[in-house]
Amino acid sequence: MSTHELDARRMLCPMPVIKTQNKIKELADGDILDVICTDPGALSDIPAWARINGHEVVGHRENDDELIISVRVSR
Amino acid sequence: MTKKHKAIALISGGLDSLLAVRVLQEQGIEVEGINFYTGFCVEGHTHAIRNHDKDKQKRNNALWAAEQLGIKLHIVDVIEEYKDVLLNPKHGYGANMNPCLDCKVFMVSKAVEWVKENRKDGFDFIITGEVIGQRPMSQRKETMPIISEESGADDILLRPLCAKNLPATKPELEGWVDREKLYDFSGRNRKPQMALAEKFGFKDYASPAGGCCFLTDKNYSAKLVDLWEGRGSREYEMDDIMLLKVGRHLRPKPEFKLIIARDAGESKYLEGYRKQFVTIQVVSHNGPLTIIDGDITSDDYELAAGIVARYGQGRDAEQVEIEISVPGQEKLTMTTKPLSIDEVLEDWHV
Ligand code: SF4
Secondary structure (H helix, E strand, O other): OOEEEEEEOOOOOOHHHHHHHHHHOOOOOOOEEEEEEOOOOHHHHHHHHHHHHOOEEEEEEEEOOEEEEEEEOOO | OOOOOEEEEEOOOEHHHHHHHHHHHOOOOEEEEEEEEOOOEOOOOHHHHOHHHOOOOOOOHHHHHHHHHOOOEEEEEOHHHHHHHHHOOOOOOOOOOOOHHHHHHHHHHHHHHHHHHOHHHOOOEEEOOOOEOOOOOOOOOOHHHHHHHHOOOHHHEEOOOOHHHOOOOHHHHOOOOOHHHOOOOEOOOOHHHHHHHHHHOOOOOEOOOOOOEHHHOHHHHHHHHHHHHHHOOOOOOHHHHHHOOOOEEEEEEOOEEEEEOOOHHHHHHHHOOOOOOEEEEEOOOOOOOEEEEEOOOHHHHHHHHHHHHHOOHHHHOOOEEEEEEOOOOOOEEEEEOOOOOOOOOHHHEO
16 A cells, blocks of 8 residues: 555646546555645545446645645555 | 446546536446546636635545545646647537537547457446536537547447437446436536435535636637637647636737736746746836747837836836736836826737
8 A cells, every 4th residue: 555646737627637547546555645646626626436337535635736645546 | 246337437526526426436336437638628727827716625526526426536747739729629609718519539548449459457348427418519419429439439438327218338237237217317506416415425616617627618719719829820738728717817019918817826828938038027116927929029028017117016106117028038128107007008918
């Protein structure tokens, strides 16, 4: 189990979702991916994507104008 | 018990693809969705930019549809490959810059590729929510076989909503799906779809008026054509596509245009482009951030500054102070008189 980071700053949806999806393909069960983004739309799109594909958003936090969404990979 | 068959469905997020999937699910077919992101999709991005859109529902319709259906959704970035579809459509454009028929062929062919690449997942066929006669350009009786053939999908492409008006496909001939339980929708009338949606209990579905992407939009298409003319070449990058959706676009000279933010949300978005573009901002008053796309020389700073000043709170002032920043150079300040409303020519507006 490990934690990974994905820089999706300045990307507009659905790009952060696509990048998350592609990154998660490389990760293992239980890994955590922190997606750093600036488009607030990601806050609804990434959790929706995770629900559909069986992964879990375990939390999110805001930092200035950045949003960090943590997804736990489930295989 | 026979093998359960599997289909991959093109999901746009609209009602038709939603229904097409549910119709097959009712027949026990296992479905997964695929959604192609061309960069021009109505989905996403602009919603986050403007202030007044903040409260609007920010859902991505393709994701929403997949969730309603309980299916997996694969979103594929086709931005690069799509350029050739848009720039060189064999079948031409629709009412605006929308190359719908080529676009459909392209998307189905990408789905065919997907099926081959994911052979281990065992997809047997492809479905779309197409309806004969629904759209003047791409969804006609004559175009259906063109899409099937040119995409290479041939008889594994099934359109559940109008299958009965078309020759039987492999999934029907092999008995994987019951043709009798498919539909014969045709024409622009949306009532049958709405009735079916009601039957399945779908509510709040998206029904985009024009089509699934910005290329069907007249204003957007005009801006795209203007961009190509301004550059003297029909090329574009992702940033260009995005910027066409943001701000007011004015082209006072053939060599450059101004993109003027319309509110604080857009100003903030344009901030992100400071390193790539010349930017102009009124500093003595509140005013929108403006970026210059194209080649501007210092001879035209005065003109550009006057226009920018027109759109700030100092528009009625005698003089306003303006800051011009060119990437990699020191910022420049100057004072200028805002142009009057008549001096901003109508045909500068793109
Ligand atoms: S509206 Fe846009 S995305 Fe939809 S078929 Fe036409 S070109 Fe393709």
